[in-house]
Every structure is written in structure tokens, then in C-alpha cells.
Ligand SMILES: Cc1ncc(C[n+]2csc(CCOP(=O)(O)OP(=O)(O)O)c2C)c(N)n1
């Protein structure tokens with residue numbers, strides 16, 4: 003049976019059978035009340051039955067951190083491994099068995115600090131796995147130190163006078179590392195997260211999803227500007243492929259290009275048509291690069307909203323497929339060497 | 355000794371001898387490794403027993419002509435069994451002044467020097483830092499040796515003058531002249547090398563022709579000039595009858611892993627990051643794509659081991675290869691594999707440390723790191739290979755133990771045996787031990803319950819592949835409840851689990867060979883106890899000492915954790931125990947603390963193997979007191 007046939011076959015037998023509860027393990031969930039991780043767990047369990055994959059074909063690989071406990075709560079195969087190394091372990095899992103649907107769960111410290119090297123190389127190699135980074139801009143499990151995504155000036159236990167470090171911009175980093183799928187979502191928008199999870203699953207290649215996650219204990223409200231009613235329409239912009247970049251309380255603001263730089267203008271006042279605005283194109287890397295930099299770069303002294311959605315998608319060769327293809331090609335060309343031939347090598351002599 | 359009349363009226367003496375050591379020494383660019391390999395292969399094909407020792411600088415292209423750039427290849431061949439590459443050489447080929455300077459100290463008194471006189475001009479003498487005006491070839495300082503000055507460069511040029519080849523290509527052929535001359539000296543046929551040249555340069559016939567011509571010219575030079583009047587004859591060795599091949603340790607390791615993969619039916623996955631002297635294993639395995647071998651060149655050693663853990667978790671034979679510095683990086687992940695209790699083979703081709711240390715030189719100083727180098731109580735199985743061909747057997751054993759006992763296994767080899775080669779009577783597929791693999795495919799406890807950490811009589815838990823329907827479960831680095839594998843912080847449970855993991859490793863002793871003396875008896879005045887690559891020198895020293903009437907025996911350990919079950923009992927048969935190691939006494943520490951015997955250490959940490967004479971001297975000294 004080919005992979006597609008197998009998948010099809012699974013879809014028909016699995017469809018209608020699994021429900022969210024089937025993905026919930028017996029282990030008691032132990033995150034703090036109000037932790038954003040609950041929502042992520044819920045959304046994953048909600049969309050998984052729709053993916054058409056039998057439970058046993060999922061493998062969750064996580065590192066260490068509050069976020070990485072996730073693995074224990076999913077009734078699938080899973081490994082809660084060591085700090086920062088989930089991506090490296092997951093590449094071995096996927097290389098060994100490309101038929102598995104592999105999900106890496108990691109935190110901002112796990113993925114971008116101790117695991118930074120594996121993070122960039124996974125993006126570059128483009129294994130067909132999904133990589134969810136729960137970004138709460140803090141080290142939570144170790145009780146509140148600044149992380150590589152914490153903002154400058156952040157006061158934490160290890161930076162009582164404020165952090166003097168420049169934070170990573172995760173999507174820019176991922177794009178720089180040649181990620182083939184980059185998206186951002188947040189814990190407080192379940193529907194959005196569900197849609198992004200499905201897109202991540204559907205993408206062939208490494209799907210990097212940054213999930214803004216609230217840690218009410220050590221870094222409360224870090225992302226509320228993007229989720230609270232009174233601010234979110236001004237602070238966040240929802241990306242949709244083929245749609246213009248529009249935001250603001252009454253959708254009155256639009257983003258368009260002035261030469262190479264983006265500008266923000268009032269649609270009604272300026273009289274531009276929606277067609278003249280920046281139309282989101284997931285496949286355009288130049289635009290994706292600029293979008294990712296809405297994070298912290300000021301163009302023309304303007305403050306840009308934070309983009310949510312799929313920032314970039316690229317179809318390109320997938321490591322685990324290439325690995326298998328190469329084996330097939332070489333085998334077809336050379337044929338398997340019998341073990342006895344490997345043992346004897348090319349040059350032998352006998353002694354009587 | 356016989357005397358033969360040769361055609362040109364020249365008289366050549368033929369000396370029969372049972373063993374010879376030749377050292378080829380030259381600049382890194384002089385092709386000494388290739389020359390040495392060709393010479394060794396020819397000797398092996400002829401039926402000599404051999405042992406080789408490539409000794410090259412760590413700089414890829416050290417400045418030409420300097421002492422730092424000297425590259426050596428030593429071959430010991432004989433009509434009797436050869437276990438080491440030889441303490442001292444009978445013949446030194448020195449392509450330039452630096453080579454002579456570096457390698458003269460280990461030439462036997464009365465030994466032969468074949469010096470390329472062109473490599474001793476003013477410039478080369480300066481580069482080798484001889485004082486101004488001093489040329490060792492001319493000042494009589496070599497009068498204790500038989501000095502043969504040959505202008506190899508000029509002879510090569512003369513021989514190739516009409517070919518129209520450029521100077522660079524001509525220069526490159528000069529090693530063939532030396533090789534031809536040595537083949538004459540040792541009465542070896544040229545055919546093997548002629549065939550090699552033809553194949554290697556099949557696309558460059560003019561280069562093939564030049565090499566052939568030079569090789570033959572070297573032979574003719576020995577045959578016809580009056581300077582060379584002695585030929586040495588080393589008859590074929592009386593090795594056990596069978597079919598042989600030549601093999602280096604790294605190559606043997608690679609095919610041992612492939613053999614284990616084929617015999618177990620488990621696809622081989624290697625996650626590795628290049629490092630001297632382990633990289634050749636990655637190179638070799640990468641060739642075997644058509645046998646389903648998956649190799650992943652990882653971004654670092656941590657990713658190397660972690661990807662292997664992931665592959666093993668998914669049901670492959672997960673392997674990672676490295677050397678000291680890389681081994682240090684793998685320690686945390688090794689702890690994870692120990693906690694997960696999944697198979698994993700970690701190969702450490704040891705080199706001189708600490709830190710970058712002596713990357714191309716050998717040492718055995720990672721033993722205690724292999725035994726204890728993890729946080730927490732984290733026992734793993736530790737094996738060590740003793741010779742180049744033994745790397746095959748031990749790599750195979752590492753896989754077998756790892757899979758059958760669900761544990762990480764560290765296999766220690768080192769630079770000396772990894773790069774050294776020897777003839778090997780290789781096994782056939784059906785002679786290899788079976789490797790039993792079983793994946794759990796249904797719940798293993800009553801009421802359809804899965805207990806991922808329920809153990810069998812070997813104390814081994816089941817291997818469960820993701821993708822197996824109905825057995826979904828989570829594992830991880832947190833302490834587990836006995837049997838269920840659920841996370842548990844219970845104090846008593848932790849102690850139980852620490853005990854079970856240790857007992858599981860200890861139990862491997864029931865599934866490995868017992869210790870027995872390789873030479874000498876089960877009772878003697880002195881036991882020489884060794885491990886790893888010191889095997890050849892110890893064996894030679896002990897056999898020779900016994901022949902000289904000393905009451906000595908040797909046991910060589912290839913299984914270090916656990917030790918063979920009977921080791922403690924065996925040790926009691928000897929009045930004294932001597933442990934020679936290329937470290938400061940690491941096995942010594944293990945043996946003393948485990949068996950409470952007052953073993954005596956003998957250390958060498960020079961990046962070089964023990965010589966037979968060093969060991970014999972120590973044996974005699976201990977037996978004299
Ligand atoms: C090798 C190692 N170093 C340090 C730690 C301690 N540690 C555990 S989690 C963590 C940081 C977690 O932060 P993040 O990845 O952002 O996860 P979060 O808890 O915020 O979800 C640290 C430093 C560890 N477990 N292992």
C-alpha cells in the first residue's frame with residue numbers, strides 16, 4: 003500500500019470514530035490554574051480527530067519546561083525528553099519511521115536557548131514534523147527567569163535591574179533558518195489556533211508554529227494586547243492568504259507599500275482601494291520577511307500590528323522523504339550487497 | 355644465508371628472517387600512507403602476518419618540509435604471528451630531513467636508512483632545523499646504521515623525462531620509486547600494486563603509465579646498482595588456514611554494525627558528527643544506502659546521539675559514533691537513554707585528551723568516563739575492542755547486548771586500532787550469533803493492561819514501537835513508577851528503580867564469555883591484565899617472557915561493565931596482577947575497588963602504544979623482586 007492509499011484507508015476507517023476525549027491520557031493535568039497551556043492542549047485534542055490519522059501513528063516529542071509536560075497528557079505515543087533536544091530526537095524518530103505524524107512540543111527557552119542549534123538545523127533540513135513553541139517569554143518551570151524572547155528591560159529574578167539582552171524574534175529567526183512553514187497564533191483565540199494547527203499538519207515539511215501563551219504566574223498578561231477586546235484590533239492583524247492587510251477597531255487601517263517600505267494609512271481618509279493595499283501572499287518570502295519584522299522594526303517611525311496566521315509557506319524537498327528516496331534510487335542502481343560480500347570485501351586471499 | 359649471482363655480475367646476499375618492521379616516513383604530501391598500505395597489502399597477500407600503524411600529523415597541510423608535517427606509516431610483517439606494529443624498525447625510509455629527524459630515534463642500531471638525498475638539501479635541512487652546515491647524511495653521525503643515500507627525486511625525473519608530464523606529476527610519482535625499491539629489497543612481487551595503479555588511474559592513462567614506470571624503475575635500481583647488496587626474505591606465516599582479508603578497526607566497526615543490523619532485521623540508523631579518529635565509521639556506513647542504512651550527519655554530537663535515541667525509540671538499531679570531546683557532549687542524552695531503557699550503541703574511538711588534546715594520537719583515558727560519566731546512578735554496558743579485526747566482533751556484540759538487554763552500550767576503541775590494520779579471517783553470515791529482537795504487539799499484563807516497564811527474567815522491559823495499535827503510552831526522563839512507567843516521585847520507588855537498572859546491567863554477565871588466560875596458565879606468579887588496544891603488545895610480551903622461562907600469564911578484558919562473572923575468582927590464581935594502560939590507571943582503579951586486590955599499575959600517556967620491550971622489562975622487574 004502506498005503512503006497515500008494508507009492515509010486514505012486510515013481516513014475511512016478512523017473517520018467518525020475518534021473524538022477529542024480519545025486523545026486525553028489518564029494522567030492528571032498539573033499546570034497552574036489559568037495557564038495558557040490548557041487551551042493549547044484543548045485545541046490539539048479538538049482538531050486531532052479531524053486529521054484522519056489513527057492514534058497510534060502520532061508521536062509527541064517534548065523537551066523540558068512547563069510546556070513540555072504536554073506529552074504526558076496526550077493519549078498517543080510520546081517522549082518527554084531532555085531540555086532543548088526534542089527537535090534532534092524527533093528527527094531520528096521521523097527518519098526511522100516517516101509514516102508517523104511527529105509533533106515537537108517546546109518552550110521559548112527549550113527551543114530557542116538551549117535547543118537553538120537544533121531549532122535552526124531542523125528548519126534547514128526540513129523534516130516533515132510539526133514544531134509548536136509555547137512562547138510565554140519566560141522560563142516558567144525554573145520559576146521565572148528571563149528567556150531569549152523576553153523583552154529588553156524585563157525584570158525577573160535573574161534580571162532584577164532589567165534584562166540587557168535583545169530578544170529573538172522567533173519567526174524572523176525561523177525564516178532566516180529557511181523554515182518552510184512559519185505561523186503565529188495565541189492561546190486565547192481557540193478557533194484561530196485550531197485552524198493553524200490544521201494548516202501545520204497539512205504542510206509537508208517542518209511546520210513552525212509560535213503560540214503566544216500566557217503564564218499567569220511568572221509573566222502574566224504578556225500578550226493581552228493581542229487578545230483583549232479594547233486593544234486587539236489595533237495591536238494584532240490577522241493574515242489571510244489573498245486578503246489585504248487591514249486592521250483597526252473599524253477595519254479602518256490598511257498597510258501598503260511605499261517603495262520598499264510598508265506604511266499604515268487610513269483607508270477612508272486616503273481614499274485608496276482595498277486592492278491597492280498589501281495583499282497577503284504566504285508564498286512571498288520578501289513579504290514574509292517584512293511581516294516577521296513587524297515585531298520590532300519601525301518603518302517610517304510607525305508601529306505595526308503583530309501578525310497572526312500563516313506568515314510563510316514554501317513547498318520544498320523534505321528530508322525524510324529524500325532519505326527514503328535516495329535509498330530507493332541507490333538500491334535500484336546498485337542492488338543490496340549481500341552480507342557475505344560485505345564481510346569478505348573485494349580483496350581476499352587464502353591460506354592453506 | 356645464501357649468495358646468488360645476478361646478471362650484472364652483482365652479488366646479492368639473501369637473508370632469511372622471521373619478521374621485519376619498515377617505517378615509511380616523509381612529508382604529508384609525499385604519499386607515505388599510500389606507499390605503506392600498498393606495501394602492507396602486498397605482504398599480506400603473499401601470506402605474511404602483518405600489523406600496521408599509520409601515524410600522521412593532525413594538521414592537514416603543515417608547512418612542507420617541517421617536522422610538524424611528517425607523516426609516517428609503519429608496517430610489521432612476519433612469517434610468524436604478529437600482534438603489534440613493532441617497537442623499533444629495521445628499515446627507515448626517510449623522504450626528507452624532517453622525516454629522519456622525527457623517526458630516527460626508533461630505528462634499531464644497525465638498521466637500514468633509505469634516505470632521499472634530494473630531501474636533504476640546504477632548504478630541507480633548514481626547515482627540519484638542523485644547525486647551519488650540518489647534514490646528517492654527510493657528517494658521519496649515522497655510522498651506527500647502514501645508510502643508503504638515493505637521489506629518489508632525480509631518479510624519478512630521469513625515468514619520466516620523456517613522458518612530457520609536468521614537474522608536479524613527476525614529483526608525485528617518487529613514492530612509487532621507493533615502493534619498487536622496497537619490493538626488490540623484500541623480494542615481493544609488483545603485480546598487486548600494478549593492478550592498483552591501473553584501477554586508480556583508469557581515467558588518466560598517462561599518470562598510470564608514469565607510476566608503473568617509476569615503480570619498475572625503483573625495483574630495477576635495487577636489482578642493478580651496486581649499492582644494494584642485500585635482500586630479505588620473510589616467508590609466509592603459518593596462520594590458521596582459511597580465507598583472509600585486510601581490515602582496519604574503523605572499517606571493522608562499520609561492518610560489524612551492518613552485520614548486526616542484517617542479522618537482527620533492524621534497520622541501521624547512525625546519527626553522527628565528524629571527529630577524528632571516528633569519522634571513517636560515518637564515511638563507511640554512508641556508503642551502504644542500498645542496504646537500507648540511514649546516516650544522518652547531525653549538527654553536533656548531542657544531535658547525533660539524540661537522533662539515534664529517536665530512531666531507536668521508533669524501532670531502528672540506533673547508533674552514534676564519536677571520540678572524546680564528542681563523548682563529553684553526549685553524556686546527558688546517555689542518561690536519558692539509560693532512564694528510557696532503550697537500545698543505543700555509542701562508539702567512542704578514543705584519542706589523547708583532555709580537550710582537543712592529541713587528536714590523531716591514541717589513548718585509553720575515557721574508560722572511567724564510560725563507566726561513570728553521567729549524573730545520577732546511570733549504569734550502562736561498556737565493551738572494548740582489542741585489535742583492528744576485533745572491532746568487528748565487539749561492534750556486533752555491542753548491538754546484540756544493547757538490543758537484547760534494552761540498554762545503552764558504550765564501545766571503546768581507540769586511534770591505534772581504528773587506523774591500524776591486520777589480516778582477518780572473516781566470518782560468514784551463518785557463523786554470526788543470532789540477535790533476538792521482539793517488539794511488543796499487545797498488552798503484557800492482565801485485563802489488557804500495558805506495563806511498559808514490566809521486566810522479563812533478564813530484568814529487561816519490552817521494546818514498543820510507536821505505530822503499534824493499542825499500546826500508546828508515554829515515556830520520559832522523569833523517574834518512573836516500577837512496571838507502569840508512570841511518573842513517580844516516591845522515595846522508595848526511586849531506590850527500587852535505581853536498583854533494578856543496576857541489576858539489569860549486572861545480569862548481562864550471564865550472557866557474555868568467561869575470562870580466561872590468552873597465554874600462560876590459570877595460576878602463575880604474575881598476571882598481566884589488559885583491556886582494549888594494548889592487547890597486541892601485552893600478548894607479545896607475555897608470550898616472549900614465557901618462552902624465556904618466566905611464570906606469567908595474560909587475561910585481556912573486552913567486557914568491562916559488567917566484568918566476566920569469573921574474573922574475581924581468576925584473579926586469585928595469581929601472586930601479582932599488573933595492569934598496563936595508556937592512561938593513569940583507570941582499569942586499575944576499577945579492579946582494585948571491585949576485587950580488593952593490590953594490583954599494580956603501569957601507565958603510558960604519550961599518545962603512543964606500549965612497546966613490547968617496555969612491557970617485558972616491567973614483567974621481568976616484577977618477577978625479579
Ligand atoms: C540541561 C538542563 N538545564 C537546565 C534545566 C532547567 N530548566 C528546566 S526547564 C527550563 C526553562 C524552561 O523554559 P521554557 O523552555 O520557556 O519552558 P516553560 O517552562 O516556560 O514552558 C530550565 C532552564 C534542565 N532541566 N536541564
Ligand code: SF4
Pocket residue numbers: 032033034036037038039068069138142143216217218219220
Ligand atoms: S508556571 Fe506558568 S507556564 Fe508553568 S504551569 Fe504555571 S502558569 Fe503555566
Ligand SMILES: [Mg+2]
Pocket residue numbers: 067109110111136137138139140141142149
Ligand atoms: Mg517559557
